[in-house]
Structure formats: structure tokens, C-alpha cells
Amino acid sequence: MRQAVLNLEESKIREVANAGMGRDDVLPFWFGESDEVTPDAIRQAAIAALQAGETFYSHNLGLPALREAVAAYTSALHGPVGAERIGITSGGVNALIVAMQTLIDAGDDVVAVTPVWPNLTAQPRILGAHLRCVPLRPDAQGAWQLDLPALLAAITPQTKLLIVNSPSNPTGWTLTRAEQTAILAHCRQTGTWILADEVYERLYYKDDTANGAAPSFLDVAELDDRLVVVQSFSKAFLMTGWRLGYLIMPPTMTQEVGKLIEFNTSCAPVFAQRGALAALAQTADITPPIVAHLRQCRDTLVPLLQTVPGVETSAAPGGMYAFLRVAGFGDSLELAKRLVTEAGLGLAPGVAFAPEAEGWLRWCFASKDVGRLGVGVERLWGWLAARA
Amino acid sequence: MRQAVLNLEESKIREVANAGMGRDDVLPFWFGESDEVTPDAIRQAAIAALQAGETFYSHNLGLPALREAVAAYTSALHGPVGAERIGITSGGVNALIVAMQTLIDAGDDVVAVTPVWPNLTAQPRILGAHLRCVPLRPDAQGAWQLDLPALLAAITPQTKLLIVNSPSNPTGWTLTRAEQTAILAHCRQTGTWILADEVYERLYYKDDTANGAAPSFLDVAELDDRLVVVQSFSKAFLMTGWRLGYLIMPPTMTQEVGKLIEFNTSCAPVFAQRGALAALAQTADITPPIVAHLRQCRDTLVPLLQTVPGVETSAAPGGMYAFLRVAGFGDSLELAKRLVTEAGLGLAPGVAFAPEAEGWLRWCFASKDVGRLGVGVERLWGWLAARA
Known part of the structure; x- marks a missing residue:
């Protein structure tokens, strides 16, 4: 082994x-x-799909209707995002490893902001990457803060990928829009991909954003930026056990992710995807x-x-x-x-x-x-x- | 990318x-x-789980009851296999890539028997391995046959992993017990792991085995052999869209696979696993x-x-x-x-x-x-x- x-x-x-x-x-x-x-409405949608016999393979990237619904949901939060940028995965964690499989070879340099849930630092190690961690630090009130200059100094032209989870598990630390803008500008210069785990975006308690959600890299990035945002149905819809997540990526990446989903899990169960469709339809x-x-x-x-x-x-x-x-x-x-x-x-x-x-x-x-x-x-x- | x-x-x-x-x-x-x-009984079990609110995370390796049921099912076919050797995955294809993540580093040498479904040859490439293919050949009647000496010659002490799918998709070619014995003996000498994709084992039409299933490496291997058998609920239970598979592995490997399941998909949905439990209960x-x-x-x-x-x-x-x-x-x-x-x-x-x-x-x-x-x-x- x-x-x-x-x-x-x-x-x-x-x-x-x-x-x-x-x-x-x-x-x-x-x-x-x-x-x-x-919520019951979500479970009933999955039950109806099982009753109707929806027990066959789905498209690798997910049901077209679900990709459209995710795109509409994302667009409502962050401005126009097309369904061609969406890929449905078997959980947010699966979206993360598929994104990493697309972007990093063994031996590549990866930077991650820590403390962070252990999966985000284990995944690049599984893929044989060299991982460098940039730690947050608690201030005098016990609130964890980013040392932005230290993070930017750690990201060089050799850095293939930056991994950042905001709002953060476990600290709750959340990137500001100004920090996102600075990180994006820096990564454009170094040619570094940003993998943003934003699964807690709806669980945001400051009232300083128009959409009520945490600041997202999607709000500041362009269509062709080297940015992959990972999302999940787990938190905002109480669907942890359903294992449904998704990627929002540049359009040129979608085809590659579709191939990798085939080779990782092939697709998420259709009946579970029907639950996610009901969730999005009733998100309000x-x-x-x-x-x-x-x-x-x-x-x-x-x-x-x-x-x-x-x-x-x-x-x-x-x-x-x-x-x-x-x-x-x-x-x-x-x-x-x-x-x-x-x-x-x-x-x-x-x-x-x-x-x-x-x-x-x-x-x-x-x-x-x-x-x-x-x-x-x-x-x-x-x-x-x-x-x- | x-x-x-x-x-x-x-x-x-x-x-x-x-x-x-x-x-x-x-x-x-x-x-x-x-x-x-x-089959309806399987769908009804999943529906009952959804109704009962089984929408939370499961153990990484699967529900203990399902691992026990898989072990009992496997034991009935192939002799004693304990639940500690079973890991439930999000489809057979997911079992395969998790097994490969456990066993092969980028740059490692892998041998595969072809023609084979494309996932089996894509997965080692995704992990950066060097892949060598040993082709079957059609005989005069159009039946595909293994050149056993050529396969054994291809497997050297540098070969980390042999990948073989029998019964085969697409050819239907099926390893004989004698061939399995020879391959196992050779791989013991070279220290090569065998990854046997046996998802079609129940779909076997010769009447030359006591259990009615295709010959399995499980029938000839010892507990501590470097052997991983991949199975799926898709074929023998008509459950393709459920994305449920499993690994049968040496006991020392199970803990490592549990870690990797956490980092790939975390677990399969509990309500889908309840369907699989119903499937095994009624397999007869x-x-x-x-x-x-x-x-x-x-x-x-x-x-x-x-x-x-x-x-x-x-x-x-x-x-x-x-x-x-x-x-x-x-x-x-x-x-x-x-x-x-x-x-x-x-x-x-x-x-x-x-x-x-x-x-x-x-x-x-x-x-x-x-x-x-x-x-x-x-x-x-x-x-x-x-x-x-």
C-alpha cells in the first residue's frame, strides 16, 4: 500500500x-x-422518483434540469452563471477531489489556508502534491484572521492551486470581498488556480452583503478566471446524507470534469438528484x-x-x-x-x-x-x- | 488543466x-x-428509509449491517469472508479508483488485460501510473482468449498492480480457475497486487462451477494475498443508478480504504444502502x-x-x-x-x-x-x- x-x-x-x-x-x-x-418536500421528490422507476444511470454531469436549476440558483446569488459551467457530483467532497484530479499532477505545489477540515489537506496528499499550509491566527478576541501578505507571498508562479474554505470549517473565519479581490488579482499574475470551498456560503450572519450570503469568489471573478467553486446541498438544505454537491467552473473545464466524474462515480443517483431539484425549487x-x-x-x-x-x-x-x-x-x-x-x-x-x-x-x-x-x-x- | x-x-x-x-x-x-x-422490494426499502428520516452521514465503510450482509452473501458464494474485509462504495467504479488510490503512486507500473471497459484503463492514467496492456485475441470462432504466458511475462517485480475484469466487458471472456491459480501464483512471486473487477460474476452461463457464478479469485486466494475484488449491486440486482459497489480486501487494507472513502465521497447514502440490504436479503x-x-x-x-x-x-x-x-x-x-x-x-x-x-x-x-x-x-x- x-x-x-x-x-x-x-x-x-x-x-x-x-x-x-x-x-x-x-x-x-x-x-x-x-x-x-x-425537509419532507425533498424526501418526497426522491420517493416519487423511486416509485416512478428512475433507477438508471444519469448523465455524468448530472440531470440537465438539475444543472439548469443550479445555474439559476447560482445566478440569483452571484450574477449570470450558465448550466454549461455546472457539474453535479457525489457530495461536495467528491467535487473537491474531482477538481483536484483535473488540476494537479503528482509533485505539483499546492497552498492551503488552515486550520481547515482535514479532507481539504488530505486530498492533495492523496494525489501526490506538495502541500504548503498558510495558517490563520486568532486575534485577542479569539477571532481567526488571515495574514493576507503571508498568503500572497506563499503563492508563487510555481503554485498550481490555492485551496481556501470560506466560511471556514472549523473557525468560521470568512474572507472579505477585499481579500478575495486581492487573492484573485495575485493568482491571475502567478497563473494559480483557486479552488474555493464555499459550501457554508448561505450560513452567513453579517448583514453586509446584498444577497445575504458570504462573499464569494464568483462575485469578483470573470468567466475565464482559473476559479473552481465547490458547493454542496448538505448545509443549506439539510441534505448531508444525500451526498450531492456541485462544481462551478470555467466552461472549458466542464468536459474534462465530465470525464473524471465517469471515472470516479459515473454519476449521482437520479432519485437523489430529484430531491435536489425539489430543494432548489423551494429554496426560498x-x-x-x-x-x-x-x-x-x-x-x-x-x-x-x-x-x-x-x-x-x-x-x-x-x-x-x-x-x-x-x-x-x-x-x-x-x-x-x-x-x-x-x-x-x-x-x-x-x-x-x-x-x-x-x-x-x-x-x-x-x-x-x-x-x-x-x-x-x-x-x-x-x-x-x-x-x- | x-x-x-x-x-x-x-x-x-x-x-x-x-x-x-x-x-x-x-x-x-x-x-x-x-x-x-x-425490483420493487429494493425500491420500497429505500423509500421506507427516506420516510423514516435516514438522511444523515453513514460510516465511511458503510452501514455495519450492510457490511455484514455483504460478507454473508460473499461467504455463501466463495467461502468465509468477514465483514472487516468489506467496504461499501459509491458504485463499482468508485471502488476501483479507491482501490487504485490505495495501491499505486504516480509513476508506478500497472498491467491491464484488454479489451476492457475504458474506465479501467483511464483510472491508472488519472493517477499518473504507467499502464501496459496485454491484449486478448479472438480465436477462429470469434471467442476472445487469454495468452497466459504473455500476461505472466508482462507482470514483473516492478509491476505494482494487475487489473483484470472477468467476466469481461466487452468480450464476455472469463478467466478459468486454472488461469486464476496461475496468475495468483505468479503475482505472489512478483509481489504484485491483483485488482479483480468481478461485477459480472453472477452473469455466468457455463454450468461448471458449484456456486453457479464465474470463477473468482476469492475461490483460490488466501486471506492475506494481495488481492482486491471489486463488486457492484448494478448487475445482479438491476441497481445501476443507485451507485453502490463494494470492495473485498485483505483485513489490513480496510482501514486505509475507510480513510480514502472519507476523502472521495465520505459514504454512500444510507437510504440507498437500505435498498442494497433488501436486495441481499432477497437475492435468492x-x-x-x-x-x-x-x-x-x-x-x-x-x-x-x-x-x-x-x-x-x-x-x-x-x-x-x-x-x-x-x-x-x-x-x-x-x-x-x-x-x-x-x-x-x-x-x-x-x-x-x-x-x-x-x-x-x-x-x-x-x-x-x-x-x-x-x-x-x-x-x-x-x-x-x-x-x-
Whole structure:
């Protein structure tokens, strides 16, 4: 077996979850997933497709109707995007690896902004690329910030690809429009492709954009820029388990991605795609309540956490996570395991996302019952108080 | 974009299908898919899961219950196989690329037996491997045969991986147990992994095996052999559009594959996996009629084709294809396009599968209505007669 694969870390989040195995009383906030079932209208559309016998292969790039619907949805958010720029994939993570397969050869130089969910840094390693990470840093309030000059200095004409996830999992850090413009201008000069994982774009809580979504590279880029934006149905439509994502890419790239989808998964199931079509048709009814609820979750959790002695955290502009650290606990994996077994509180260790996030914890606040968040904070507080 | 990706051929089958666009009267036999809807019991299980709200992430390696069911199904066919050797993937094609990601680095030497469906030769190229193809050859009756000494000579200690698809798409050629034993013994000596695409194993029409299935490497290998067998729910359960496959691998490999599934698609949808569980629970009722029907299709089509002047073909032991050539027509892509546009007959050109299959045509005989096959033969005969 390949050394590059043997070297890939097992999920440290899974390691914490395993530590809680057999305990019924753990409150799990460790995974990046809401505990709400997919809205019924979406499920009924998939059921209808199954009843109708839609059990055959689809086009590699997805149902033409779904590509059109995604293009219309994207255009409404970011200005004109044609269906010829859309490819439907088996999840956002699959869109990411297909994009990387299109763009990077083994040995190529890749830059990524970290801390970030581990998949984004594992994928270039699987493809044999050389990965250079540019870390965000927490400010005095515990809000993570980009060192833009350091990022631009890291991107040279040798850099084939920049990978950036904004709003970010796990920190919630979100690129500003000015930062996107500067990064795009720089990458145009170096000839570097930008792979923007924007799956949390609708989960944005600042009121400084016309469309209500986080700033997107699509808002500042031209049609022929070396830009691939990855999206997913998981977050804005509560469809994690459906494994449906998509790419928005330059028109010249679509044919190549179609070939690679054939060789990776061939297509996404048609009946699942029918669910996505229903989701997009009803996004005006589905997505705003989801975002409003998540905002309520964030605005419940973060102030509560800030009242806990020794806890440092900041309300992030986007995403569905609080990122926090606890004074006196430097080993996030050990802390997370102890919180599971001793406090019944399931959080993800920061070290799972980058070395610079050691000492931090990720708390997914996508909870149907907002009260669960308060119970979680009480458990944290009680556990810390017993050790003070 | 990568030269390796730009170099990948567009599907020549798709090119023929495109030539038939807008024609309502084409009989399509070009794709490797039955025209029968998935059995109702399987669809109802997925529907029940959707109704029950099973819309969340699954384990990377698949539902534990499904891995157990696959292990039991495999054990019944091939002797004891434990669930710890099973990984569920988003289609057989996805199982193949995940296996290759586990086993081959860019620059590694890979051997493949051809003609074969294009995905199997495209995947190592995507991963940057050096691919060497060992061609089968048609005998005087038009049955494709392996030159075993040539294959063994091609596999050296430098060969990381052997890729072999048996029963074969497109030729129907099927490895004998003796050939499998010889290949396995040789690969043990060279340290070469065997990646066996056995998705057509149940579609086997010789009555020389105890389990009724095609000979499998699982029947001759030991637990710790460097062997990965890829399977799919598509063929034996009419589940092409569900995108569900699986790997059977050495126990030491499972953890690595779990990591790679996380980074490729994360998991297959749970509601689709519930369909697969229903399929396996009822395989005794579902699969034998499918295989009996396909045998009837083969035994209808091939003798009819053999009566057409100038046509050469042989009843293959396995698979769901007739592979034929027509005297006087050396360019299979041109012939396939003309048959579409001039005869309303949709076949796949042999050149899509390997240079040595130039001049041949693939006819998928998985037709719910056996009579359609006869109509297709009439169209071929009529078109040829008008040109005689």
C-alpha cells in the first residue's frame, strides 16, 4: 500500500467519538452535521422518483434540469452563471477531489489556508502534491484572521492551486470581498488556480452583503478566471446524507470534469438528484429558516460560552461552528476525550484541523433543539468548576 | 488543466449515442445497463428509509449491517469472508479508483488485460501510473482468449498492480480457475497486487462451477494475498443508478480504504444502502430470474447474429454482451454511427475498449423484451443486405 495513504491521519474526531462509545448520555456536537432530518418536500421528490422507476444511470454531469436549476440558483446569488459551467457530483467532497484530479499532477505545489477540515489537506496528499499550509491566527478576541501578505507571498508562479474554505470549517473565519479581490488579482499574475470551498456560503450572519450570503469568489471573478467553486446541498438544505454537491467552473473545464466524474462515480443517483431539484425549487421557503435557526443557535451558544470562566471564543461571521479554547488545557485531543467520558459532552479537537489549532475545540451548533446547547455549556462549566 | 486528463478520450460510445440524438426510432443496445427498473422490494426499502428520516452521514465503510450482509452473501458464494474485509462504495467504479488510490503512486507500473471497459484503463492514467496492456485475441470462432504466458511475462517485480475484469466487458471472456491459480501464483512471486473487477460474476452461463457464478479469485486466494475484488449491486440486482459497489480486501487494507472513502465521497447514502440490504436479503428470489433471463437473451441474440451473412460472433461464457464483427467494416466507430443513423440500431464501437478491438461491436443484450433483440438483428441484416 502507498506510504502517502498510510501517512494520512485517522480522523481525530472519530477517535473522540469512539471514546464515547457505549455511553448513552453524551451530547454529540462533534460532527459537522445538523441533527435535523431533510425537509419532507425533498424526501418526497426522491420517493416519487423511486416509485416512478428512475433507477438508471444519469448523465455524468448530472440531470440537465438539475444543472439548469443550479445555474439559476447560482445566478440569483452571484450574477449570470450558465448550466454549461455546472457539474453535479457525489457530495461536495467528491467535487473537491474531482477538481483536484483535473488540476494537479503528482509533485505539483499546492497552498492551503488552515486550520481547515482535514479532507481539504488530505486530498492533495492523496494525489501526490506538495502541500504548503498558510495558517490563520486568532486575534485577542479569539477571532481567526488571515495574514493576507503571508498568503500572497506563499503563492508563487510555481503554485498550481490555492485551496481556501470560506466560511471556514472549523473557525468560521470568512474572507472579505477585499481579500478575495486581492487573492484573485495575485493568482491571475502567478497563473494559480483557486479552488474555493464555499459550501457554508448561505450560513452567513453579517448583514453586509446584498444577497445575504458570504462573499464569494464568483462575485469578483470573470468567466475565464482559473476559479473552481465547490458547493454542496448538505448545509443549506439539510441534505448531508444525500451526498450531492456541485462544481462551478470555467466552461472549458466542464468536459474534462465530465470525464473524471465517469471515472470516479459515473454519476449521482437520479432519485437523489430529484430531491435536489425539489430543494432548489423551494429554496426560498427552505433555506432562510435554516439560516435563521442557525443564527439563533450561534447567538445562544457563543454568549453562554463567553460566560464560562477560562473559555475564549468569538462569534464567527459564518459557518455552523463555535471555535473555543479553555485556559489550562493545551492538548485538545486529550481534553475532548475527557469531556466525552467525564462530562458527556462531545466536541471535536482543534488539532484535527491543523497544528496551529491545537488547544482549541470545535462545537457544531447545528442543533434542532437550541436548549441542548445550553445543557452542553452547563456540562462544560460543571466539569471545569470541579477541576478549578 | 492536467495533460493526463486532457489526453483521456471522450467516450466513443457516447459519441455514437450522440449521433442518434433526436431520432426516436433507434433501438439502443450501446450502454452496459439493463432496461429493467430495480425490483420493487429494493425500491420500497429505500423509500421506507427516506420516510423514516435516514438522511444523515453513514460510516465511511458503510452501514455495519450492510457490511455484514455483504460478507454473508460473499461467504455463501466463495467461502468465509468477514465483514472487516468489506467496504461499501459509491458504485463499482468508485471502488476501483479507491482501490487504485490505495495501491499505486504516480509513476508506478500497472498491467491491464484488454479489451476492457475504458474506465479501467483511464483510472491508472488519472493517477499518473504507467499502464501496459496485454491484449486478448479472438480465436477462429470469434471467442476472445487469454495468452497466459504473455500476461505472466508482462507482470514483473516492478509491476505494482494487475487489473483484470472477468467476466469481461466487452468480450464476455472469463478467466478459468486454472488461469486464476496461475496468475495468483505468479503475482505472489512478483509481489504484485491483483485488482479483480468481478461485477459480472453472477452473469455466468457455463454450468461448471458449484456456486453457479464465474470463477473468482476469492475461490483460490488466501486471506492475506494481495488481492482486491471489486463488486457492484448494478448487475445482479438491476441497481445501476443507485451507485453502490463494494470492495473485498485483505483485513489490513480496510482501514486505509475507510480513510480514502472519507476523502472521495465520505459514504454512500444510507437510504440507498437500505435498498442494497433488501436486495441481499432477497437475492435468492431476485438474482436467479435475472440471470435466467439474461441467458435467454444471450441464447436468442447470438444464434440470430450467427445467421447474418458476414457476422462473426461467439456465445460468451459470462457478462451481458455479444461482441461481434462484420466482414468488410474495419472502422467500428464509423460503422456504429452509420448503424445508428441509417439502421436505427445502437451498438458500441469496439475501438472504445482497445485498439485490438477495432472492427468489433458490443451489443448489450440485457433487454427486458427479448423480442427487441430480434428486431435489432433484422435491422442489422437489412442494412447489410442493402449494401451487399
